[in-house]
Amino acid sequence: MSKRRLASLIGLAITVLAGGRPSAQQPSLDEVLKRSAGYVAGFRKQLSGIVAEEVYEQTVVEISRIPQGYVRNPHRKLKSDLLLVKPGSSARYVELRDVFEMDSVPVHKEQGRLEALLRDGSQSADAKIAEIVETSAKYNIGSITRNVNTPLMSLQFLDAANQPRFRFRHVPKAAPVFGDTADKAANESGVFRVSTEMWTIAYEERERPTIIRRPGGRDQPAKGRFWINPADGSVLISELVVDGGGVLATITVSYQSEPLMGFLVPVEMREIYIRNPERITGHARYGKFRPLQ
Secondary structure: OOHHHHHHHHHHHHHHHHHHOOOOOOOOHHHHHHHHHHHHHHHHHHHOOEEEEEEEEEEEEEEOOOOOOEEEOOOEEEEEEEEEEOOOOOOOOEEEEEEEEEOOEEOOOOOOHHHHHHHOOOOOHHHHHHHHHHHHHOOOOOOOOOOOOOOOHHHHHHOOOOHHHEEEEEEOOOOOOOOOOOOHHHHOOHHHOOOOOOEEEEEEEOOOOOOOEOOOOOEOOEEEEEEEOOOOOOEEEEEEEEEEOOEEEEEEEEEEEEOOOOEEEEEEEEEEEEEOOEEEEEEEEEEEEEEOO
16 A cells, blocks of 8 residues: 555544544433432432521612612621421421521520421421511511522422423523622622533523412512533522512522532522612521531
8 A cells, every 4th residue: 555545544534533523412401400300309408407507687778869869777687597497297398597696686595496496396396487487587677578588499499390380491601690780799709609610591480379479479470590510400509580569589599519518508698679769688698507416
């Protein structure tokens, strides 16, 4: 065989090998959503045995007609124990916020109430859970009634049983907006930066009755976005938008790995509620994760 012919064959082989190597195949949206459903189910089982300390600041701004434009009210700072629990009478998990300090003043003397609650096997446990949920909501400031201000609220939309209620779309990469586009510091927060390759998945609730209800019991459809690792379905950032009844609410939560726990946990929540002439902002951070004793 001539050298020219040999060189031609080698060149052809190199071209075929280089061009014939298959590229990594991207999973389908259905596959990623299935992985996320499995991830959320396992995540809640892991987190249900963990208590976190929440430091939660809320501020109310009233839009006035005076030239200054805004009147800022004193803000409130809450410290609480936060626990994910599944009551015996409920088919879903509930997040319990037990406020133990408001503006540096203790609000109750009992320490470790949530741990004691889970050890209580009596029929009164459900009633105690309801009491803690109702009491903690009273510490919210502003005139807008709300109970969606917990970090894991939107994860239930990824449940296998709930996914058919929503329309999901894989959308182009987008950076999350934490409540207000004017809040540059929030949108550039280092806590919300991740290096993992993510999919941005938008969702919109389409079935009735809706999961979230207005204070009067009327349907309140939810929408928003998730930033998900497509390889394992883990949720790195969640966004919940509720727009109805004259209120526009946006709640964004970031998750990061907690070395002591060995899995992702919520580390920060930012929120904004707008109903003219009132705007309420909230910023919560989570730490001091500890297993139930």
